[in-house]
Amino acid sequence: MEILSTLPPELIRMVFAAIIIISFIFLNAVMMGYLERKIAGHVQRRPGPMEVGFHGILQLIVDGVKLVAKELLVPVNVDRTLFRLAPILSFTPVILPLLVIPFSEKLQARDLHLGLVFIVSMTSINVMALVVGGWGSNNKYSMFGAMRAVAQSIAYEIPILLSMLAVILMANTFSLKEIVGAQQKIWFILLQPLAFIIYIISGVAETNRAPFDLPEAESELTAGFHTEYSGMGFSLFFLGEYTNMFTVASVATVLFLGGWHGPPLPYGEYLGIVWFFLKVYFLLFFMIMIRWTYPRVRFDQLLNFAWKYLVPFSLANILITAVVIKL
Amino acid sequence: MRESTVQEHNRFFLNMGPQHPSTHGVLLVVLEMDGEYVLDPQPVLGFIHRMHEKIGESRPCQGFMPNTARMDYVCALPYNHGYVSLIEKKAGIEVPERAEYIRVITSELNRVASHLLWLGAYLLDLGAFTPILYGFDDREHILDILEDITGSRLTYCYYRFGGVYQDIDDRFVESTRAFIKRLRKRYDIYEKLVTKNIIFIKRTENIGIISPGMAIRYGITGPNLRGSGIAYDIRKKEPYSVYPEFDFEVPVGERGDCLDRYMVRVREMEQSLRIIEQALDNLPDGPVRSKVPKNIKLTPGDCNFAVEAARGELSYYLVGDGTGVPYRLKIRVPSYSNLSCLPELGQGILLPDLVSIMGSLDLVIPEIDR
Numbered sequence: 138m139e140i141l142s143t144l145p146p147e148l149i150r151m152v153f154a155a156i157i158i159i160s161f162i163f164l165n166a167v168m169m170g171y172l173e174r175k176i177a178g179h180v181q182r183r184p185g186p187m188e189v190g191f192h193g194i195l196q197l198i199v200d201g202v203k204l205v206a207k208e209l210l211v212p213v214n215v216d217r218t219l220f221r222l223a224p225i226l227s228f229t230p231v232i233l234p235l236l237v238i239p240f241s242e243k244l245q246a247r248d249l250h251l252g253l254v255f256i257v258s259m260t261s262i263n264v265m266a267l268v269v270g271g272w273g274s275n276n277k278y279s280m281f282g283a284m285r286a287v288a289q290s291i292a293y294e295i296p297i298l299l300s301m302l303a304v305i306l307m308a309n310t311f312s313l314k315e316i317v318g319a320q321q322k323i324w325f326i327l328l329q330p331l332a333f334i335i336y337i338i339s340g341v342a343e344t345n346r347a348p349f350d351l352p353e354a355e356s357e358l359t360a361g362f363h364t365e366y367s368g369m370g371f372s373l374f375f376l377g378e379y380t381n382m383f384t385v386a387s388v389a390t391v392l393f394l395g396g397w398h399g400p401p402l403p404y405g406e407y408l409g410i411v412w413f414f415l416k417v418y419f420l421l422f423f424m425i426m427i428r429w430t431y432p433r434v435r436f437d438q439l440l441n442f443a444w445k446y447l448v449p450f451s452l453a454n455i456l457i458t459a460v461v462i463k464l
Numbered sequence: 465m466r467e468s469t470v471q472e473h474n475r476f477f478l479n480m481g482p483q484h485p486s487t488h489g490v491l492l493v494v495l496e497m498d499g500e501y502v503l504d505p506q507p508v509l510g511f512i513h514r515m516h517e518k519i520g521e522s523r524p525c526q527g528f529m530p531n532t533a534r535m536d537y538v539c540a541l542p543y544n545h546g547y548v549s550l551i552e553k554k555a556g557i558e559v560p561e562r563a564e565y566i567r568v569i570t571s572e573l574n575r576v577a578s579h580l581l582w583l584g585a586y587l588l589d590l591g592a593f594t595p596i597l598y599g600f601d602d603r604e605h606i607l608d609i610l611e612d613i614t615g616s617r618l619t620y621c622y623y624r625f626g627g628v629y630q631d632i633d634d635r636f637v638e639s640t641r642a643f644i645k646r647l648r649k650r651y652d653i654y655e656k657l658v659t660k661n662i663i664f665i666k667r668t669e670n671i672g673i674i675s676p677g678m679a680i681r682y683g684i685t686g687p688n689l690r691g692s693g694i695a696y697d698i699r700k701k702e703p704y705s706v707y708p709e710f711d712f713e714v715p716v717g718e719r720g721d722c723l724d725r726y727m728v729r730v731r732e733m734e735q736s737l738r739i740i741e742q743a744l745d746n747l748p749d750g751p752v753r754s755k756v757p758k759n760i761k762l763t764p765g766d767c768n769f770a771v772e773a774a775r776g777e778l779s780y781y782l783v784g785d786g787t788g789v790p791y792r793l794k795i796r797v798p799s800y801s802n803l804s805c806l807p808e809l810g811q812g813i814l815l816p817d818l819v820s821i822m823g824s825l826d827l828v829i830p831e832i833d834r
Contacts, residue, residue, distance in 0.1 A: 181594050182597065182598070183597065277476070278478075281500065281815075347591060347593075348591065350591070354591060356485050356486040357816050428593075429593055430592070431592060431661065432587060432661065432663045435667060436816060437814065438666055
């Protein structure tokens with residue numbers, strides 16, 4: 138304890154927050170995996186996991202043990218360094234955005250002035266992982282997946298940024314905490330419905346979820362960029378995907394759904410996290426429902442949709458927002 | 465992609481299959497590609513060739529019955545039907561009317577099961593996970609009904625020369641009627657989930673257009689041909705069994721694209737249900753099996769018999785030499801011809817479209833390889 142008191146308190150706080158966030162990421166992946174399989178089951182008129190534990194709640198833990206216990210397989214003739222690097226590259230940057238997300242008024246690791254920019258830059262590293270993995274796998278299908286991931290990521294980051302910009306114009310700040318603070322009276326989803334819709338569509342595409350799961354389209358590309366991965370390599374991609382979904386949903390909650398705001402609770406500055414999580418998981422539920430309902434779009438349709446509809450609409454939205462604010 | 469603009473060094477080969485999720489079996493398609501564009505898809509067959517025709521030529525004709533169900537395992541009863549009808553025609557065996565009714569009922573049930581499985585598998589090819597489980601849910605009822613009377617769930621050996629193995633009972637009639645009612649209620653779900661789904665329409669409309677001329681050139685039959693607007697159905701054009709007694713339509717498409725082929729199959733399910741209903745209403749009494757000599761002698765000379773399987777025209781050709789063993793047995797399976805148009809259809813399209821087209825052709829690989 139002697140040493141602890143000599144360290145700057147801010148550093149201790151950050152380490153503490155990082156540990157909590159990393160453990161939460163694993164918990165979130167387990168919950169999301171369970172939710173996904175249960176919801177998929179009920180959508181498809183079957184019970185989903187039922188065997189391990191009550192209604193299969195331990196299924197994902199058992200799966201995790203299986204994945205960890207698997208041999209780390211590296212196929213012949215692959216670029217070993219890149220092949221090993223890709224899952225780590227996919228998993229590491231998705232932790233960082235959670236550091237700046239305000240879960241409640243007081244539960245936030247760090248309130249950066251450019252929090253939103255930080256999140257956008259961190260989430261876009263993810264595509265690098267797909268490219269590295271796809272290239273390193275020495276497999277044509279993986280390569281296809283990687284190339285698709287790049288084009289898709291470029292196409293959909295622009296509408297995401299533009300729809301964020303509309304909110305930034307309204308709140309007049311990049312800080313996530315202040316954006317939530319600006320929604321004290323009215324949530325931005327009511328003032329910016331178009332931006333919200335654009336953000337959610339692009340967010341689904343950004344996380345490579347069906348119907349925009351082209352980099353891993355398994356009926357076309359067997360499994361796309363992670364064809365050659367098994368065991369922990371695969372599960373890190375998997376963790377990355379679920380955490381990315383959580384980030385996208387959190388940002389949507391912060392920007393449009395009023396963050397921690399809700400009916401008042403005791404210790405509101407901390408317990409606001411309840412409202413925050415309810416909103417986030419509602420959005421995640423929505424994303425899971427989409428995945429199990431729709432077929433996959435074709436690649437050119439995906440890009441056309443981004444460039445011909447989402448980008449112009451979000452530009453128009455910004456223009457209107459700016460004019461209205463100026464008036 | 466216009467071939468002239470493609471530079472030689474940009475081309476590469478991609479092996480789609482024999483273990484690929486959307487070739488539905490051990491089919492290998494060697495794709496010559498330029499980026500995501502397919503320039504020349506060439507199917508490579510023969511991975512599960514089991515010499516069914518040769519087996520048919522090496523044993524008495526009764527012994528070949530179980531093999532008929534193992535070619536197209538998704539829709540096995542029409543294969544049974546074609547073979548027993550061929551031998552009956554060749555050896556001059558009379559079939560009781562009740563047996564023919566039962567054959568039609570079970571064959572049509574099998575056709576509906578096949579189309580349901582296809583619907584699910586096709587949507588799975590397009591990336592939708594849910595419809596296949598809905599399809600399996602409905603198909604399960606048919607399999608249960610057929611299991612009750614035939615004893616097997618997939619590779620049926622139910623028909624016999626001169627009739628069927630056993631009579632149907634009240635439970636069969638009841639559960640079949642219940643199933644018809646059930647499936648008609650489910651159309652609505654399929655329509656909402658699939659047929660009106662905008663992404664589904666975008667993925668199938670004007671994709672893989674087979675013109676009527678092209679369809680005839682390649683010998684395409686079944687729903688694939690009818691999707692191109694040609695109302696050719698063996699049940700109508702060369703009526704066999706008791707099909708002429710039933711009132712049913714032959715649905716046809718207009719453009720010959722994947723969506724038309726889908727719609728034809730969906731509408732065919734309803735027509736099959738109509739046939740089953742009429743057959744159950746008018747089911748005659750009587751025996752289900754006639755007296756057949758123990759050793760069937762196949763008279764010298766050839767003989768052909770065609771039936772409408774779920775995938776198209778299935779035709780058995782047999783040459784007898786006076787013994788009980790066929791001298792020559794040739795089976796013309798629909799999927800083989802249906803697949804043969806793929807190299808022409810798949811030129812210069814995107815890889816996802818190729819998957820969509822191959823799915824819409826409803827290929828069953830063990831049937832192609834036999």
